[in-house]
Amino acid sequence: MGVQAEPRTAVMVRITDTGESYKCHTDESLLTGMHRMGKRGIPVGCRGGGCSVCKVQVVAGAYSQIRAMSREYVSEEDLAHGRVLACCVAPRGEIELAVIGKLNKAVTR
């Protein structure tokens, strides 16, 4: 692994639903950051942009997309309104989000 040449920037992520917050690096996804810190709040699914369980609404703050997201779950309209998959976007600065995705267990209910 070695020593990082450039210090990484970490910013605060706040999940409005739960009041939970965690530090996330600007070069990792919102979901990776949460998972790495052992925090909960955003459901963890495929982590590759292919499912929808980690979908969030960015309420405040800037982000950049670091992976492709399935168009089936993130439409143009979603993108325009800051509804994205937490596994595919990295924070640019302090950011606040609401959880949309869930582990929907429709069949057993």
Next chain:
Amino acid sequence: MAVTGVLRPGHAQIRVLNLEEDVKFYRDVFGLVEQGRDAQGRVYFKAWDERDHNSVILRQADTAGIDFFGFKVDSVATLNKLEGDLNAYGVKTERVPAGEMLATGERVRFEVPTGHVIELYAEKKDVGNGLGYSNPAPWNKQSETGFAPTRMDHALLGGGDLDGARDIFINVLGFYLTEEVVAEDGKTQIAVWLSCSNKTHDIAFVRCPENGKLHHVSYWIETWEKVLRAADLMSMNDVPVDIGPTRHGITRGATIYAFDRSGNRFETFSGGYISYPDMHVLTWPIQHLPEGLDYAQRKLHETFLTVFS
């Protein structure tokens, strides 16, 4: 010859969000053998020990998931007969011409009520596993590269009308039920495992609210030891793991569920028992799903019934 009619799963076409990233993943991390690209830009792979030209096809798309899952049948006569049987059962079919996929003959394509496209074909070019057909060596360099499964083994597909899909496989294509997960009512099947061979399953279905969903495509690994080696490789290559390494109660396979670079779940597994059509179905009441999935830890894995691509 006992295994006749539908022989085995033969190909799966998987949609990926970033083709070159997943080509690298399936080739270098997974250890599948790249077999070529077609005019549409699809990339073909096979597992090292498979003899037919291809079994896994990647297609660049803006959604993840599975385009179709294909089975090899024993002859052109069987292909024609099964198409007639499907039509008589009320299932519409269409023919995909030979050569539409590399090294693959004519395919009969149809949709099952869970919204999945299933294919049958009789011919795919035998390119061998590189070890020859006379005095063959047991393995080669490819068998030691990456996870190195020996074959694409089965798929688990998710959709609404599980019963309709199950009936077509059992009543028309000659599959038999090996195991099932049933709801609290003791009747409604939440998931079914179906075999056309001595394997515990060649295809499985799970009930889920959306149609046409991929739960996982599964690959056979020779030993539990090598499944654990795959687990090391997953961690070394930042592959998101879903469940395992553990043993499924269901089918008794030693398994890992994980995801490709586009969020398509895959399984690398070993073992299980040898199944015959006369054997009694094994039933897992839904409250025992934790053991069914993860016998070692008996953990309820919520993602099993909720995460699909």
